[in-house]
Amino acid sequence: MSGPSAALELVDVVKEYDGAPPVRALDGVSLRIDHGELAAIVGPSGSGKSTMLHVMGTLDLPSTGDVYVDGREVSSFSDRRLSAVRSQLIGFVFQQFFLLDGTTALENVANGLLYSGLPSSKRRYRAAEALVAVGLGRRLTHVPSQLSGGERQRVAVARAIVHRPAIVLADEPTGNLDSSSSAAILDLIGELNANGSTIIVITHDRDVASSLPRQIMVRDGRIERDTSVGVQAATR
Numbered sequence: 001m002s003g004p005s006a007a008l009e010l011v012d013v014v015k016e017y018d019g020a021p022p023v024r025a026l027d028g029v030s031l032r033i034d035h036g037e038l039a040a041i042v043g044p045s046g047s048g049k050s051t052m053l054h055v056m057g058t059l060d061l062p063s064t065g066d067v068y069v070d071g072r073e074v075s076s077f078s079d080r081r082l083s084a085v086r087s088q089l090i091g092f093v094f095q096q097f098f099l100l101d102g103t104t105a106l107e108n109v110a111n112g113l114l115y116s117g118l119p120s121s122k123r124r125y126r127a128a129e130a131l132v133a134v135g136l137g138r139r140l141t142h143v144p145s146q147l148s149g150g151e152r153q154r155v156a157v158a159r160a161i162v163h164r165p166a167i168v169l170a171d172e173p174t175g176n177l178d179s180s181s182s183a184a185i186l187d188l189i190g191e192l193n194a195n196g197s198t199i200i201v202i203t204h205d206r207d208v209a210s211s212l213p214r215q216i217m218v219r220d221g222r223i224e225r226d227t228s229v230g231v232q233a234a235t236r
Helices: 049-056 079-089 105-113 120-133 149-161 179-194 206-210
Strands: 006-017 023-034 038-042 064-069 090-093 167-171 199-203 214-219 222-226
Touching (some): 023 049, 038 179, 038 206, 049 064, 049 167, 149 179
Parallel strands (some): 090 167
Antiparallel strands (some): 214 222
16 A cells, blocks of 8 residues: 555556557556655656656556555546546646736636635635745736746746645656756756655756756656665555
8 A cells, every 4th residue: 555655656557558569658667756755757758758747647547557646546536536636636837838828927827726616816815825936926917928938837837836736747847948947947846845845857858857856767668767765666
């Protein structure tokens, strides 16, 4: 059974896609991420890291194996329960910012709480708090076209953390940014982690991965190397 301190745990996860022959995108992956960790999952295109992101984020279910999110074994959950897990426990940051044009930064972030049951005033208050936390306290009323690429990514990060998730999954968060903006986003991720957020960065960029405390190298659907000393694979 999953340990109580795990934010995320995969136990012997296999993911196959239909084909002739079937494509095995994940091949017996076991991985544990504790609360408060900051880790990179790194690998080339086709390595399985995107499939791992989908499985960790409950966007896709494993063919076999178990997935635990904040102690909940989610592999057998219904679509409705998986949606609840995502809205309550997981924050996503994507390479393509996915902000609504013509909508202020505050409204974009508040939209991340639409299904929380909170009244509009509380959603906006929490959104403002999140934007202040990512250094955009003076940009609340700016629309995406008035923001730089780095600022738009900060809005996306604020949207991911506004519901205070157990874990944040960042998919190539610096992929569309110049080197200066990329460094600023990585600094921000470090600050959020220092304040208690559990963050996993999925990237093909080894320089990005090497800047984080833990690197999990993926190749051919398997974990090739995990740099975290003393972190054990999930109990089988």
